[in-house]
Amino acid sequence: MGLIISAVVIGGGLLWMLYLSIKGQDVDRRIVYVFVGATVALAIIFRLEFGEVATPIVKSVFDKIENLPAGSKIVLSYDFDPAMAPEVNPMANAFIRHILEKKHRLYFMSLWATGQSLLSVSLNDVLKPEFPDAKYGVDYCNLGYKAGNEGVLNVVITNFRKMFPSDANGNSLDSLPMFKDVESLKDMDLLISVGGGKPGVKEWILFAGDPGKVAMAGGSAAVSAPLLYPYWPRQLIGLLGGTKGAAEYEAELIKTYPRFKDKSMPALRMMGPQTMAHVVIIAFIVIGNVAYFRSRKKGGQL
């Protein structure tokens, strides 16, 4: 029912704009904005959802975490700010669920000052309520934020303690059991950076993954994803690109672990409105071109 109502409203609006364009009348840009907003709102209200299947570039990250033996060491770096959070936070939360479900050891850190605050939200909203048995210092730890961008990676690739003498809570790294056999990033089994700016996935590849010869995976805002595809599959085992990549990972997680079906999966929820918005934008491009070519045929000017 929701799909039909949305289709009628959106389709009707697009036909009206096509009619105006053919008649040679201008469509105010504010009408376009309102129309995109209404499309997104309708899709959210009616909860339009489309099935997602993991593509190879996403599946390879999932399989890597899935196939590592229990107790493997994985770094998850929160390299983003609130502006990127709607896109990349679902990825980070999906990684937390998967990694702890597989009983791996999870080392949090951040190269962005804002990442530290967003990490504490994930710890309180996802990790602690969904994995109450996970022990701090044994199953997971939070190293917090360090200023220095790629300079931080350049140090921790040889020695963690030089850059992080203590974790975010002030505990000495030597007092944490999960750091007993960890000297540097080279001792990790997998590095994951979730972000979309600089420093981000690219800096992790250049300054940690490649020089340390450690498997590297990433989650990136869609705007940065095209710049990272060249690193796959040799320097990057896989990449979650934008909301689409996050939704694919969430779908794979639910398929493998149905217990997460009832948990909040924002990327999957956002793909319906996202798809509708994209259809509308494509329609606008078509309408704009129709108007342009009609105008040119008549010898008029736009």
Add this chain to the structure above:
Amino acid sequence: MDGAVISTWLAALLTLGIMSFVYKDNLYYKICEAIFIGISAGYWFITYFWDSLYRIAWIGVVHEGRYVLLGGVVLGAMMLMRLFGKIGWIARWPLAFIVGATAGLKMMVYFTTNAMAQIHGTVDDTMVAFGGGDLYDLIGRLVILIGTVTGLIYFYFSKEHKGLFGGVAKVGTWFLMITFGASFGYTVMSRMSLLLGRIEFLLTDWLKLVK
């Protein structure tokens, strides 16, 4: 009224204020923009103060006796000299240090992992695909190889783009245009995700129209 309700209303009003710019520039938008800039600057200042000045410099030098850190403190202080007209030139020294150190740090890393590893991957994977990969893989590799070579030729300006050379450069232009198009498509997806996040917040957390 508890804190969560107040913060939700505050976030909603600020979101609407920023969104009001699509109608036209207005006072409501300017106030929200100023609040955002002020809070961001304050957040970064406090973070850097505690993380760098206090935790690293103060604790490192005063409590742990790591006097080597004083070098960084002095360079940082020299950076502030640009605020004083006559001795502003002193700020050039730490700046020169930063430029030199960053260039040195990045030069070899970019050359080995960004240039050499990428060339190796492009050539090696293509050879492997020719040696026994499936047709889909082979076509993909060929497209990458042709795109790389023709793209490089487009940026070779020592020879005039005419004849066969010009034709190959033209193919490179097409690859570049398709790349820019794909990149722009991803940018649209990214921006749309941000809009989605805000509208979902307004409809779910604020108006409670959706559960």
